[in-house]
Amino acid sequence: MKPNAKSYTLLKNCSNNDNKVNGAPDEAHQPYPGTPCPIPVLKVSDERRFELDIDALEAILLRDSIRDKPLVVVSIAGDFRKGKSFMLNFFLRYLQSSCGTTDDWLGSTDTSMKGFAWRGGAKLVTTGILMWSEPFVIKLDDGQEVAIVLMDTQGAFDSEYTFSDSATVFALSTMTSSIQVFNLMHNLQEDNLQMLQFFAEYGRLALESTGDIPFQKLMFLIRDWSFPYDHPYGQSGGDMFLEEKLAIKEKQPIELQRIRQNIRAYFSDIGCYLMPYPGREVAINKDFDGRVADIDSEFVDYLKTFVPLMLDPKNVVVKEIGGRQVTGKDLLEYFKVYYNVLKSGTLPEPSSMLEATAEANNLAAVLTAKDAYLATMEAICGKGEKCMSPTNLLKFNEKLRADAIKQFDEIKKFGGREFSTAYKNKLMADLDQTFDTIASLNAIKFSEYNKRLCF
Template sequence: MEQGVKERDTMQENLMDMEPDHPIQLVWTDGFGRLNLDLFAAYDCFLNKRYSNYPVFLLCIIGEKRRGKSFLMNYIMRALRSMEMGEEITLGAADEPLKGFDWSPGTESTTKGIWMWNRPFLLNHKGGTIAVFLLDSEGSLDIGSDRETCIKLSALSLFLSSHLIFNVASNLKETELDYMEMYLNMGDEYGPTNLQHLDILVRDWYNSKKWDRDVARSYINLEIEKLHKCNSYPKVLWSLKSNQTRCFLLPHPGKGITVESEGRLQDMDEDFQESLRYYVFELVKRVWTHIKLNINGETLTSAHIPSMLQDFMEVLDQQTYGFSSPMEMFYAMKNQKFMGDIENEFEEFLKNQPSLTLPPTMRVIVSEKSSELLQKFKQSLQGSNASSHNAMLKDLETRLLERQEKFHTDFPTRFKMNAAGVCITACLGVYGVMGAAAAQGTVVLAAQPVVGEKAVAMEVASGAVSMFTTVMSAVLGRFFR
């Protein structure tokens, strides 16, 4: 059997080697705006035994549609391919047509959902190997699409990445700041303190001659000043000041990149070529320090990703209360998680209730606890979406009532069974006492020589038996009436 498994794995590896590289759709949206995960694609990409135990670097890029995200990802892929082959980092030949993720200049987007390259780039460094996965998204910041779907798609991209590129047109706008604030809050909730590594990539920078690191730093400092004044994005402000966030500026690629263009380097303006090369080289050289970590800061391997992805997809699928901004969705996710904690607390409370409390009394106790937990949840709700809060409260109230009714239906049986046990134990004790008294009366009876004294002893014995009968009737009547 082991030999057969080895032969199968070898065959899979050979097929993978023979299959041309290509993009596959990992997540897609249906006609109702729901996100759907292609599990087969996830398993096929992340669980291949050639690299499933390697640490992973997941590069995601999000931003408005038709802003060159796929175009950029294809040049990053060229650089990674050269690194994988042990060659000098390069963006390819000047006349080489651009291939990889679908791209084209214009207004029509070609990517829907989240796509990924069908295999990672395996890079060796200091005796170790890392698996580099590339994920491309479209629709994450698409204003013309369903708002909730876009937010969920962005949240998924943010959650997956170990290195995130915010592809920004010309300058940071409120839309990007909203998503960045959600992204950074998600880092606190679902990952280590410094969850991701963030690049703010400003496209079509107005000055094609001045785009270097110092200019980018000056631009970020201006954004920091604005954020200090508005005080609306505390996490973004903190991030822009930290070493985890970097800013790069790319000028316009030039008129050579047209609808008929094949995306060749020679079609770009020289300033854009230079800035593109600088950014891509800076990015790929850092993959070793940007591997994916879990919430405890531990390294994740490729094999961990499918289950992690499924779990977060379930979290997103539960967000049915409505939201119109990235932060509203974050608060909805956090409130949903707290709702689950409340339900667990109620369940634990019911488990720990004593079995000998009278059912009417138990109803009062459970009802008071349910009201207490509802109030606790109401006071802890985050965000300002009142309709979402009301819907959640109503939902939680319904769930607690359903659980109460089931508990109260089952409790009388549990009560009677435990009461019967206590009753029998108690009555056996009474029986022992009464029996001893009766026995003593019998002994006295046998020892009495005088008829009158024997009559007294018989009365003692019969009285003990009568008392036992009375006690048994009282106790059983008490518990089973």
């Protein structure tokens, strides 16, 4: 089958991977449309400006299999060269094995690691934001089908990018994900908590606006934890450690107290996991290619616990904004509006991000209502020779139009009634314009139908 324009976008982006790093395609496995691979959705231009690749996002998020499905968006963020992409490839293995339905989801211990590009050393590998081209559709315990989307992010605080650049990537990642893994080395420092301050102020405004906690799951992943005698490796030790770190003390400066209060208030689920050192082979062998056999067994044991903790169907978190589940087509709108606010390279006021959320939220409601209208219209007078008398079509449109407007009104939205009025007017104008096109085509088909009856 000939690939469409979206497929060519994926082909082009997959082919742009750097073949010199681990996980990237090699000459023996050249990508072609349909081959899963990491796709840059937030790129870095030659002028060091971030650019959103809308075509790439559409190719992933608007595919039929997930366009209207709720999403679980898993992102990993943190300082550069701390093993984020390396860890994300274990997420891939788990999902590719049908969410660990077999005990050996890690696969062969003697197989090199493929997926998101990674390598040892001090040089930056990932830039911008990458999204795995093929979301994973799973079924939750309640029978609902959702799609898991994996995102890899540029490491923060390297020598080539500014603090604002790092904050922009971190902000876009956190705003669009339902599970944010904050990957840190050795410890959780105060400056790591400071990175979350922007979201705390946004969270306050969002909570006041909707009554819903704005952010969902935040997992601090501490790599190469060196103090297992104080707090043991794994989730239990991590949660005890996090309780100590987020404890509010009487003599703490007010600013530090407020950060801790806000993190707890505006994320619905906060956790911490302590990972051991993966071993000398991983850390210092420049030829290490990700084979599990070369990783310390203790690290592998805790890896087998951590990955299901994030991705097992009973543990995943569906992305919600304003109390409403986010679908593939919705997430596309959120990416667009958040990028427009963040693209200046400086962090905006939290109120601007709130307005952007309200805009995307209302646009998503317009799309949902319009899609329902179009689906029914398509069924009665769409493809082929389907048609009806213009009088009946007009009556049918009146009902469908009213249903679409009612559906828009019933969707929970950011911004309040006054803010939504402009989007409701847009929906009505779109419906009227769409009907004019449908009515014209229907009139032609109906005329042809009557001509055939005369012969």
